[in-house]
Amino acid sequence: MSLTNELIQEKLIAKFGDQLTDWVQPYGMLTFTAPKDLNLKILQFLYDEPELRFQFLTDLQAVHYPDRKGQELAVVYHLHNLVDNIRIRFKVFTDIATPDVFSATALYASANFMERETYDFFGVNFTGHPNLIRILNVDEMDYFPMRKEFPLEDQTRVDKDDEMFGR
Amino acid sequence: MSRPVQYNAKLKMVEAPAGVMGDGFMATSLEKVVGLARKNSIWPLPFATSCCGIEFMATAASHYDLARFGAERMSFSPRQCDLLMVMGTISKKMGPVLRQVYLQMAEPRWVLSVGACACSGGIFDTYSVLQGIDQIIPVDVYVPGCPPRPEAILDGFLKIQELVGQESLRRRTGDKYKDLLESYGIQ
Numbered sequence: 001m002s003l004t005n006e007l008i009q010e011k012l013i014a015k016f017g018d019q020l021t022d023w024v025q026p027y028g029m030l031t032f033t034a035p036k037d038l039n040l041k042i043l044q045f046l047y048d049e050p051e052l053r054f055q056f057l058t059d060l061q062a063v064h065y066p067d068r069k070g071q072e073l074a075v076v077y078h079l080h081n082l083v084d085n086i087r088i089r090f091k092v093f094t095d096i097a098t099p100d101v102f103s104a105t106a107l108y109a110s111a112n113f114m115e116r117e118t119y120d121f122f123g124v125n126f127t128g129h130p131n132l133i134r135i136l137n138v139d140e141m142d143y144f145p146m147r148k149e150f151p152l153e154d155q156t157r158v159d160k161d162d163e164m165f166g167r
Numbered sequence: 168m169s170r171p172v173q174y175n176a177k178l179k180m181v182e183a184p185a186g187v188m189g190d191g192f193m194a195t196s197l198e199k200v201v202g203l204a205r206k207n208s209i210w211p212l213p214f215a216t217s218c219c220g221i222e223f224m225a226t227a228a229s230h231y232d233l234a235r236f237g238a239e240r241m242s243f244s245p246r247q248c249d250l251l252m253v254m255g256t257i258s259k260k261m262g263p264v265l266r267q268v269y270l271q272m273a274e275p276r277w278v279l280s281v282g283a284c285a286c287s288g289g290i291f292d293t294y295s296v297l298q299g300i301d302q303i304i305p306v307d308v309y310v311p312g313c314p315p316r317p318e319a320i321l322d323g324f325l326k327i328q329e330l331v332g333q334e335s336l337r338r339r340t341g342d343k344y345k346d347l348l349e350s351y352g353i354q
Contacts (some may be wrong), residue, residue, distance in 0.1 A: 136260075
């Protein structure tokens with residue numbers, strides 16, 4: 001019997017119970033939310049379980065929801081089971097004042113650069129990351145540009161202040 | 168005498184500078200001769216990062232033929248070059264690289280900024296893009312456009328030639344020039 005979303009959900013609930021919430025399947029992709037302390041346990045379980053075998057970290061990024069007080073930052077993990085060709089996704093939410101999330105670098109070497117990028121743009125502090133420094137932006141940058149409180153435009157320049165540029 | 172091919176029949180040469188001429192000699196100022204030599208043998212260093220670079224390739228190719236103006240040879244080593252042609256978006260992370268290339272060039276050196284992005288950041292009014300290369304290096308001629316047509320790049324190049332030809336031999340050692348470099352933090 002091939003692996004289905006329902007089977008994955010069953011196994012996860014059997015292991016973690018009702019700590020996992022918000023089960024949805026947009027476009028057939030199983031998605032759920034987990035408490036942020038559990039992220040490594042879930043990744044390890046999905047990796048080790050002989051039937052699940054989610055051993056490829058496709059993507060890792062963050063989303064900023066300024067309206068969700070206390071859980072402004074979501075870190076999203078995309079996983080791929082290469083044998084059964086099934087993808088799932090889960091999110092952990094964290095307070096923007098203490099954006100500490102456990103690093104997945106011990107399990108996935110590929111998480112190294114992706115977590116650096118997430119730190120670079122959203123300021124998520126991945127505890128346990130071996131080298132958490134900026135990767136794409138200049139080192140002198142003193143803010144996290146993808147957070148919603150920062151406008152897209154470069155705020156340091158002074159010559160685009162007329163009405164043509166909407167400043 | 169009719170030949171099958173007319174070699175160099177329409178050869179054009181630059182005007183000699185004004186001076187006193189007699190049998191077997193010509194007297195003029197050194198400045199004019201040096202200016203004449205420099206302006207017609209500019210070695211450009213293309214620093215092309217995006218679509219303006221594609222327009223530059225058209226400019227250098229046979230149809231528009233930048234070689235007509237004495238810029239036959241693109242050089243890709245900054246130390247041999249006279250003219251830095253910056254074409255395309257320069258991100259903030261690229262800024263130090265561009266500055267390093269400029270510093271590596273020997274005096275006298277000129278800078279041509281091609282396209283809206285290099286001149287002002289263009290449409291990329293964003294946290295990652297340098298809002299005009301004149302924030303990090305002095306620029307001699309700006310060519311606007313998004314991207315500028317090869318004619319515009321040629322026009323900018325002719326403006327550079329004008330500057331090169333008329334430049335005083337003492338400009339690069341003068342206080343004004345030193346102050347300019349000082350304002351960019353270049354010794």
